[in-house]
Amino acid sequence: MSMIKTHLICSALFVVFGCAFAFLGNGEKFRRKVTVELNPGLKPPSTLPPGVGLVHVRALGDNDTLHFFLYDHGAPTVLLVHSNSTESTMQVDWPEFINRSSSGSLKVEPERSVQYSRALVFTRLWEYSDVNNTADPQHTAESSFYPPYELQNFTWSGLNASVNQSDHTVMFCGGDETASFINGSLCLQFSAFESEGRPSAWPSLRHNANCSQLHVWLDGVTPRANYSRFSLELQTVGDSGFQGRVDVRSSIDDEYTPSIFKVSQWVSSPVNTSTVWGYTQWKPVAYRKPKPVFEDATPCMHSEPVSMTQLPQSGLVQAYFKDSHTYGLNISFGIAGDPFYNVTNYLSWTVLMGMGDPPVDSFSTLIIAIMAVGLGTPLVIVIVGGVYILIRKRTSQSTGYEPIN
Incomplete structure (x- = not known):
């Protein structure tokens, strides 16, 4: 009977902590290939003001691309453009871009692939x-x-x-x-x-x-x-x-x-x-x-x-x-x-x-361990107690009085 109780306790703990570590291992596996370019396509005679630069960060996914842009001339800005194409590229009309003479001097092409933009x-x-x-x-x-x-x-x-x-x-x-x-x-x-x-x-x-x-x-x-x-x-x-x-x-x-x-x-x-x-x-x-x-x-x-x-x-x-x-x-x-x-x-x-949706904080290892112990201990007690009572009942029912000569 002692061996049965030990086996039951181990099984219950295995279930509880297995569930906890399943939560821990449920991390996001998605990856992107990130590259960074400085002043892409800029060639003489076009020149930026001294100390000014345009950075293009390209984050390539399995079936889409994120484009991040940073520019340190004027108010600091980060521009995010999401394209549903893995072949999308950025295009800069440098003379127009430098002179700020018109919108559209910075593009992600093909333009029909752009799903979302935000600065x-x-x-x-x-x-x-x-x-x-x-x-x-x-x-x-x-x-x-x-x-x-x-x-x-x-x-x-x-x-x-x-x-x-x-x-x-x-x-x-x-x-x-x-x-x-x-x-x-x-x-x-x-x-x-x-x-x-x-x-x-x-x-x-x-x-x-x-x-x-x-x-x-x-x-x-x-x-x-x-x-x-x-x-x-x-x-x-x-x-x-x-x-x-x-x-x-x-x-x-x-x-x-x-x-x-x-x-x-x-x-x-x-x-x-x-x-x-x-x-x-x-x-x-x-x-x-x-x-x-x-x-x-x-x-x-x-x-x-x-x-x-x-x-x-x-x-x-x-x-x-x-x-x-x-x-x-x-x-x-x-x-x-x-x-x-x-x-x-x-x-x-x-x-x-x-x-997309903002990242959501999952429970930390410490919190999961506390939850596992807090929820698992009563569960183990209930299971072991129930089995113990069941075994005692069956043992009592199978035991009879010996005849007296």
Whole structure:
């Protein structure tokens, strides 16, 4: 009977932990082949301004292609174009593109293969004096706001020296001629991915082969007040017929981003439908030091997206889109009681941009193990107890009194 109980216990544990590891092994296996080009097709006499570059990232799938474009002249922009062809290519009319004289100077051909296009543009950096320590820019007096930093007027470091072919990353930093940026800069690092994964550094956003990541940080900028906080203005430009909204989803697992149980998703859907074609995704947290630790985390908030009447001052947007719609929102950093920017003179934030449904955080190994133990232990007790009672009953029924001589 002892051997039967042991066998039953082992079988039950095998079932429970087998199910748990089945969850763990259910990762996305889809991969893309990623290549990075700098100024593709640019030949004399066409020349870009000094330090300016156009980067084309091509992510080839089994039956489609993602094209990412970055351009550091004007407002920093990432343009995503999804083509249902594995043979699609990008075409640039360089004289027209450089002069910004007409839309259509940047294309993905064949144009009929293009299924979806969306650009994410970083337009302004706002600074305000939070004397009352409310960290609520929407209800802060206009007199507390300083003139915004227009990112279209920034001078950016050249992309030429920052393209990393092996890691599929591109980085550029910029600033203006004001005293605030003498020793400081605003930097962006773009990363493309061949497969599913998660960076080790917080916020450790889960990515897949259908998206890219932008890591943004403000470093060494001299604030214009002792109580300064910052807000970043973003705009998305997409094909007409699409609408934007921000969904906020909750989770019970914060292992990858400690103390953060939500994710914000600025999704793009055709009008009158809920089908998501593209997204911008972030966790509502920023960090006040280059190497994030729990003590340096600061929450961030977003405003609701609003429709914009004009296109942002972006060379990529003006070169690619012919019929488009623009939305904008602000990401504000910090909450009431949090340290102000001048405590560390550093602030970083990370966002994903991709096609299709946003990645969903699966339960971590730790959470799955806890669930397996929590659910498996009662199950084992019930099974073993039931079998034990059944065996005792059968043993009792088969035992009779011996006759007495």
